[in-house]
Amino acid sequence: MIPEDNRFESDPTDVLPEDPGLPDGWVAETPDGHDRATVERLTELLRDHERAGRGWAGSGEEDVLVEVSERGAAMRENLVVRDPAGRIQAWGSVHDRAEGRMLFVHVVDRELDEPLADRCSDVLFEWAEAQARSVGAARGRSVQQIDTGSFADDERQHRWLADAGFEKVRTWWQMSRSVEAEEAELVPDPERWERKGVVFRLVERQGDGMPDEADLRSIHDVLEGAFTDHFNSAEETFHEFIHRLREDPGHRWDHWWLAEIVREEGDHVVEPAGALVGTVSESATGPAGSYVSYLGVLESARGRGVATGLLRTIIADAAARGRDRVGLEVDADSPTGADGLYTAMGWGTKYVTESWHRDVPVS
Known part of the structure; x- marks a missing residue:
């Protein structure tokens, strides 16, 4: 289920000026995702970035490998800036997320002097803009969106983004809920249970352990339908969707649930109504947690307790596995009031x- 070929420019010299304005001896180049020292340094940069932005670090080498290893190469490109000693001082990664939407990771060493940090930041933005034009042209777009993120308290990142022409468009609450061992009894069985005509079940597995493709397509269809009117929704093909989610370090097939409405009038009919894609969030200091990567309910099924049932299912599953928390992200500006349920x-x-x-004109 590999998507189409990479739509980015892989050679930085093709998208950056001949002189990108770095000091003598500094270079901008593509990192070697096979090099252990490179992965360790990028992990260090990312963790320092997280500590500065929110007070603690959560990422590990697996999160970096998603960006720089061969498994991410179909949809991503990377750039690093090295000082004269060869030490990586800045890192950018672009991800062809879906048509019209390019994600951008922007990380600069927190110990650099301000003028040097500013110049490294400028190089990353210049490169990302050029990559946006490349992927936008390959997808036949006239305008390509660059979508990047920031911690709410990271003033340095805010300044750089605003100076580079980006606009803050949304706020997200990163929420967590503790899990107690007795909550394993919240539902009869996280693998399959039923309430008021709605069946909640894991995706079915084939003899080789792989999930049933029909179930995966049902989940994709439900999520595409549920998020059609949500902020910054972009259509994603089934193959792009599966490829991207399988890259997640916490991906597990036994964390994908479907909710189906069983209609008994006349012929026995089962209709997909909701879906929850969960992942594992590892911790270096304690038990692992579960995370709700996606939760969607079709409009036609709302009001039947589908979202509540799916959330109770992942809580019960986490408790049964000995986990201590379930996390999720919610749109702070959403008009649906989902935060009230959480x-x-x-x-x-x-x-x-x-x-x-930031919207980049492709032409």
Whole structure:
């Protein structure tokens, strides 16, 4: 299920000026995702970036490998800036997320002097803009969006984004809920249970352990339908969707649930109504947690307790696995009031992030 070929320019010299304005001896180049020292340094940069922005680090080498290893090469490109000693001082990554939407990771060493940090930042933005034009042209777009993020308290990142022409467009609450061992009894069986004509079940597995493709397509269809009118929704093909989610370090097939409405009038009919894609969030200091990557309910099925049932399912599953928490992200500006459901079920905001966008004319 590999998507189409990479639509980015892989050679930085093709998209950056001959002189990008770096000091003598500094270079901008593509990192070697096979090099252990490179992966370790990028992990260090990312963790320092997280500590500065929210007070603690959560990422590890697996999160970096998603960006720089061969498994991410179909949809991503990377750039690093090295000082004369060869030490990486800045890192940018672009991800062809869906038609019209390019994600951008922008990380600069926190110990650099301000003028040097500013110049490294400028190089990353110049490169990302050129990559946006490249991927936009390959997709036949006249305008390509760059979508990047920031922690709400990261003033340095805010300044750079605003100076580069980005606009803050959304705020996100990163929420967490503690899990108690007795909550394993919240539902009869996380693998399959039923309530008021709605069946909640894991995706079915084939003899080789792989999930049933029909179930995966049902989940994709539900999520595409549920998020059609949501902020910055962009159509994503089934193959792009599966490829991207399988890249997640916390991906597990036994964390994908479907909710189906069983209609008994006349012929026995089962209709997909909701879907939850969960992942594992590892911790270096304690038990792993579960994370709700996606939760969607079709409009035709709302009001039947589908979202509540799916959330109770992942809580019960986490408790049965000995986990201590379930996390999720909610749009702070959403008109649907989803945060009310999460708060009522015990979730609280742990930290806040922001989305910043810039539209780049492709021509």
